[in-house]
Amino acid sequence: MEYDFRKIEANWQQKWKEDKVYAVSNESAKPKYYVLDMFPYPSGAGLHVGHPLGYIASDIYSRYKRLKGFNVLHPMGFDSFGLPAEQYALETGQHPATTTEKNITTFKAQLDKIGFCYDWDREVRTSDPQYYKWTQWIFLQLFNSYFCNTQKKARPITDLIKKYESKGNKHFTPEQWNAFTKNEQEDMLMKRRLAFSKYGEVNWCEALGTVLANDEVVNGVSERGGHPVEKKKMRQWYLRITDYADRLLDGLETVDFSDSMKEMQRNWIGKSEGAEMEFEIVNRESSGVSVDSADRNSPLTTHHSHLRVYTTRPDTIFGVDFMVVAPEHELVSVITSAEQKTAIDEYLHYVKSRSERERLAEAKTITGCFTGAYAINPFDGREIPIWIAEYVLAGYGTGAIMAVPCGDQRDFAFAKHFNIPITNIVGSHFNGEEANATKDATLENSGFLNGLLMKDAIGVAVNKIEELGIGKRKVNYRMRDAGFSRQRYWGEPFPIIWTDGVAIPLDAEELPLELPHVDTYGPGPEGEGPLANIKEWVNTPTGLRETSTMPGYAGSSWYFLRYMDPNNSETFCDRKASDYWNQVDLYIGGTEHAVGHLLYSRMWTKVLFDLGLIGYDEPFKKLLNQGMIQGSSRFVYRIAGTNQFVSHGKKTEYEVQPLHVDVNIVNGVELDIEAFKKWKPEFADAEFIFEDGTFSLSCSIGTSNEMKFICGVETEKMSKSKYNTVDPTELCVQYGADTFRMYEMFLGPVEASKPWDTKGIEGVHRFLRKLWRLFNDDLKGKVWNDEKATDAELKVLHRTIKKIEEDTERFSFNTAVSTFMICVNELADIKCHKKEVLEKLLILLTPYAPHIAAELWSQLDNEGSVLDATYPKFNPALLVESTKEYPVSINGKLRTNIELALDLEQPAVEQLVLQNEIVQKWLEGKAPKKIIFVKNKMINVVI
């Protein structure tokens, strides 16, 4: 009987489905364990071999925990809102709901093929109204809450209103509050709500009439069409995540994430301590002389007579040689001198075309422009030129910095580039060639700070600044409030109606606010989303509906809770369910979500906790990062500005743009021209220059060997957009799910990134067939028997039990697969076909290769399912040895092995070692200096 994996896997998958063996109950006497995968976006491309890496790991661990007696929740769902579906709708007119539904069906079929133990009755889809009803509901909780700075937690906004009514705040009395108009009051409240609206900048593309995502903008122009992109101010929704910065930092101490992951989150939050201080501004050109403080109220310097900067190094105050203000800073238009106006305007125009990413990432080119205005150093009265430069962003700190060229390399480069004289405040620590960012130098040229060590001077300087009333100590965060609206269709609509400029939330009973049908997915007027086009939807008796939708991370910020109670129509997740399942015990996913998704869901969890809706404020107890499976991409080369493509060998002769081409229409490196033309409409009329230089308008497939179009090859991230994906389903059909699962694990450590290579899968498949032959002979049929196992056989088994358990516990699945191979090799060598040994092995194997394990388990005439078998217990007594083959080194180099009794002590060992022929040969009659003996490890003779 042969190993017919196709039949076996289909049978068991069918049976498991019928028997609902993966159904999980919220009530159980067993201890609970929650294993979660980062759920996928169901792209049209389907699953590729990179996705299941983490899913297989989590599946193995879930099944392992189940065998170990836990009630395991291991759900799966879909992050089904998103831009690609909408883009597809724009191109084809198909409703995103339709294509999404189709994609999910494909995904589920692909996932099921791999044999995962999901309880599909708990599936969630973020785009399902019954799901996003609760996303909207949580949004309303955020909208109706504020962060109480005393209690450091979210509280109902009604508490704040009561406080304003009875006590007022720093800026107004209760009487003033009550006298405010409704709009004024709402504006005040908006400044505290956890979900709030304000004006923010978006990437606006005039030509496309739409707002673009960051990755739709390339080099300042739109990816589609290459149109110019500018910043545009629009009303946007935000989440006040900055209020949670400290708690997000503190919470990291309580979770089991990798150090690098925690580091990334800390860097993103970017807490820094320093000082905010004000510099007086003068405009020398108008007055001819600098204005002293008595002139503060002169017309020249009113309103904006001060420039506020944030610095972490107030100790370097005497080294300030210039100021840099963000080009968007409100002061720029005020302080710019007449002389500099043209230059400044030109520079502003340039900056407007630059994306934030570009402004910050480009270190080579230094740009900036002098405003004509000066600031006064309050400590020495020096006049400091004020510049604007793109590397300072309006949103960070105060949008202005004091530049200290001798202590900051970027400031140094700027000063050099614009010939600004540099003041040295650290003496010999500054060599004039590059900045020195030390805190350990002694200050010079620094007035009252002279002679102080810089790190000590920081506190002294801040005290002085506070004393003079020109500034104060300040903690700053890099993190900004999270933009929460998108000018898109395929996302959760906001349950908000704008009435006379005030955002009025819908009542909970009105949820879900479903996405209305649209005829076109194109943008609305003035950069609004497609929803703005539906007048009858936007206009309500009480006002206008918000036309933005929520971003992708809205639904994914709380999905781990919905799995616990997926069908509840009364609440997002019953408290009983969230108390039972509690935190996610193991969360597996890629590092690409290190800061985005993980921080957002951590914040939402904290808010829900603060409001008493759940019982814990960190969602994920342990996080395991799976590595990326890289793909092997193929490229075609388009001659710039044409529709001509040139073969790889000829590409250097033209100015070309490399374009990804689907690996599935490339045979090795040779492009299938006809398939390429059909691939995308814009390539239908493509022309080709072949490897031999011949040219063709409408080529028939290469007749001669040289008439080939060769693609470029590169290893990079496997993703749909790079068209380098490999379909796991095909591998399951060819080799079986069990082989596929084990091969993915066998590739290397789960955390490591590695390129996909299908070659090698044969080895794992051969292993499973060899396992099969321990039970069945192709010709003779059944070969397993009921004989009693020998000590040698039990030794093999128990060594395997120990190793598999250890490896599974520490997520070292690749070495576990090796261990299975070694075990099967050894059992085959000693011709062990005994049920007593084999059935234990099958239980160990179940998490890794459930189908073959279940099949063989039932062939052994076992009752019940192997999925719920009892995990074998390792018996150390069986592995006890009395002797060991010790490696013997001379001066650290291995020379021989000696078998010694394990209970021997150093003196006896030394004696035996010195009698050894080979040791004597190396000693050449001399006495050894020392003999190192580590029991059960090794012996080293030092000569």
Add this chain to the structure above:
RNA sequence: GCCCAUGUGGCGGAAUUGGUAGACGCAGCAGACUCAAAAUCUGCCGUUCGCAAGGGCGUGAAGGUUCGAUUCCUUUCGUGGGCACCA
């Protein structure tokens, strides 16, 4: 530019606490079985010198600590990923 990760045979990788480097698998080579092929089985398989016995070298590179280093430290180079030049 900064941050993180990583570097071991032809390839994927193993070595869990500083203690036998290269487990396991792929590819390759030789052989058995077969009319033949597939499947399976056996052996070899870092490199170099040597008929052999046995040596030399070897975990990106160079130093260091140690009886002993893939593992720890310093310097340096390469690769991959991320980024927000955050003041």
